[in-house]
Amino acid sequence: MDKVKALKQTPLFGSLSEDTLVKLSEKTSEKFLKTGEMVFLEGEEAKGMYVIVSGTIRAMRIGADGREQVIHTERAGATFGEIPVFDGGLYPSTVVADEDSFLLFIDKKDMHQLCYEYPEIALAALKVLSKRLRYCASLIESLSLKEVSQRIASLLLEEARQRKPNENSIEFKLTLTNQQIAARVGTVREVVSRSFTRLQQDGLIKLQGRNVKLLNIEALASFEKFYIVSQNK
Amino acid sequence: MDKVKALKQTPLFGSLSEDTLVKLSEKTSEKFLKTGEMVFLEGEEAKGMYVIVSGTIRAMRIGADGREQVIHTERAGATFGEIPVFDGGLYPSTVVADEDSFLLFIDKKDMHQLCYEYPEIALAALKVLSKRLRYCASLIESLSLKEVSQRIASLLLEEARQRKPNENSIEFKLTLTNQQIAARVGTVREVVSRSFTRLQQDGLIKLQGRNVKLLNIEALASFEKFYIVSQNK
């Protein structure tokens, strides 16, 4: 069965035996989503969590003016909606499919039982949440202490890292729209656009349409970390 | 023994029997800190995590210009530094004592062993991290989508909640300096000061020195959530 294979791929359930995975997979229910469809809304009652078999999702919050801030994104093999499973509360953010996606739903109670029966699952979940917490802490830092162009620099470096591991000049196609970048980085479309042109003027990147070339990764990384504004007069 | 009593109080180890706690307590080591002393630095190699027996700490990041952003604060009974225990990385932020504090240190390996032996500990840890993640998500939202005075409003409401549960007009003494508030809320001292006077002008609070009175909790809460700026002309 396909579901079993999918569960096997995840960091959460990868440690389980074939048999156990079969039993688990029988308890899951399936959910198909088209791009843009919502999985759940912030504040909704939560009955369980999701595993992404294929596709990608974003978890986000929406401000009073309608602006969107992405909290985290997840792709195939990852899970989301775990928080209410472990602390009993409501879903902490709204989740939307960023591509057509196939999800498995796992009930709260089943998950608890698994954690008691197989401590390695609890440990794996702890690892997943820890990584997420790291990411959130960095996002907090950059929202509070860094400028937009620095945040964009780090997004570009991260995108690059996910493609080719390590060269000193990397070129790739941006799959994100400026609007999506803005929502991740905590600004608006126009500012993203201007930041790109500024990074280009400063010789850190080269743009041609949606094609980005990081001209000097070293410099970009140090810009991301250390750039300080005019200071005093 | 005092250590055992302290461990018993924590959400993490509260479920353990007296005997187990004694055994655990023997594995911990003690650490005393004066106000302002550092527990560990962001990026430091991590050998384990801490339990706060008494005192308070703040976990924070420091920007290139020296500005500080608090990620979370913890008080007696809480734990911190768990992330590297579960994901094997370095400490994600710098932790400093906000008062004279007494901590217990628990080794990574001991913690792992406990999680295997007592799944309820792993579950408790999952709950702790889930709560922290909720807090971080809200901080991200407010840094990205809310104005400083709104963030201060929510800080005031939170402070109030931690004292008297629910009345409609609450008065209390702010223990935080404006500087500390700024570091939590993601601004600078001066802006906090001005925000306070503005909240006062708008009739939401009454200030007398460090004494704050929330005049209209309803209104303050709705200001915190929904306030929208001038919009268009």
Place this chain on the structure above:
DNA sequence: AAATGGCAGTGACTTAAGTCACACTTGGAG
């Protein structure tokens, strides 16, 4: 091959927030 809708780029303007400098409280410590 038009036509349409979604994106990107940019000028012009506004504004919240940050910086600097200085004066004013205040609550301990000697």
Place this chain on the structure above:
DNA sequence: CTCCAAGTGTGACTTAAGTCACTGCCATTT
């Protein structure tokens, strides 16, 4: 008591970021 350090308040100024309003560019779709 009074002195002092630490903290607060505030005016004046700068600036990053946000808003509005267009223009122009593609990539589909019919």
